[in-house]
Amino acid sequence: MKTSFSLSGLVRENVKKLIPYSSARDEFSGKGSVFLDANENPNENGVNRYPDPMQKELKLRLGELKGVHPENLLLGNGSDEVIDLLFRAFCEPNIDNVIICTPTYGMYEVAAGINAIENRGVPLTADFQPDVDAVLVAADEKSKLLFLCSPNNPTANLLSESKLVRLLGDFQGIVIVDEAYVDFAPGKSLIDKLDKYPNLVILQTLSKAWGMAGIRLGIGLASKEVIRILNRIKPPYNVNCLTQTKALELLKSEDSYKDQVKNIIEERDKLMVFLSDLSFVEKVYPTDANFILIRVNNARGLYDFLLADEIIIRDRSKIKSLGNCVRISIGTNQENTILRNSLTKFDLKS
DSSP states (O other): OOOSOOSTTTSOHHHHHOOOOOOGGGSOOSOOSSOOSSOOOOSOSSSSSOOOTTOHHHHHHHHHHHTSOGGGEEEESHHHHHHHHHHHHHOOTTTOEEEEEESOOTHHHHHHHHTTOEEEEEEOOTTSOOOHHHHHHHOOTTEEEEEEESSOTTTOOOOOHHHHHHHHHHOSSEEEEEOTTGGGSTTOOSGGGTTTOTTEEEEEESSSTTOOGGGOOEEEEOOHHHHHHHHHHSOTTOSOHHHHHHHHHHTTOHHHHHHHHHHHHHHHHHHHHHHHTOTTEEEEOOOSSSEEEEEESOHHHHHHHHHHTTOOOEEOTTSTTOTTEEEEEOOOHHHHHHHHHHHHHHHHHO
């Protein structure tokens, strides 16, 4: 069992000493009506002013939805920016390492490479769960971050909460749990664990269930202390005003969000049954996300056949342990009907 968690011991020394950039909009409180502080063009066109650097109104709304205080939230230009900030805050280039449980979302490894951080990949078990003992064996005093995705991409399954809790208790560094797809597995978020585990960082997004992939808004949830560190190093205006405005508009439509999630899950379950009856499908993996992973007898052949019908899926067969696997996102009822018709044709020719 690890000793009591020390956030200060994980933060890079240069980040501790950093004097953060203070933007014009950070330097006053209260309400203004004449803004002569930021060298903006004064002619109003809807986007001539800089956005709120701390996204206060948007964080209030997200805090209501997530059941957290706004100070527990960091917003970024997609979750990828939040991932990069975690490397910049906690990982010393060419010295520290991170642990990534594979197969999983590829940007964790890319971000490690960009930041010159050693990646110690630890394979998931045969049923795509964390190998807790292997993770703890791979870790040392320079292991600053542990990346876990639940539901996992591309395998679609939730990770065992008991395994995640054990890693939160025993891993010496920051444990990042990426919950991009958690809306499709209701009630399975670890948000209720934030108060108990100061080393927990949760990633969420509005790109999937909320249908906002085009505005690029990622969410980090963590202790106020971790959020304060990340705010020190984030770009001052990292979430633009168009993104903030559109997010606030769409976040009003909670009923629409719930209906869409319900419909996607229903379509997913119907497609699972259909796929199970196709002769070329060798395995349909369980899913808690808005996509399905299947193993087939000829992944590239299937991909090319669907592409000829202008249907795009994701060939994941080059990933270790995912030979001949493809990933299929859940579309609308009409799109899924088109997919089923094409898959039936492929089945007949197989």
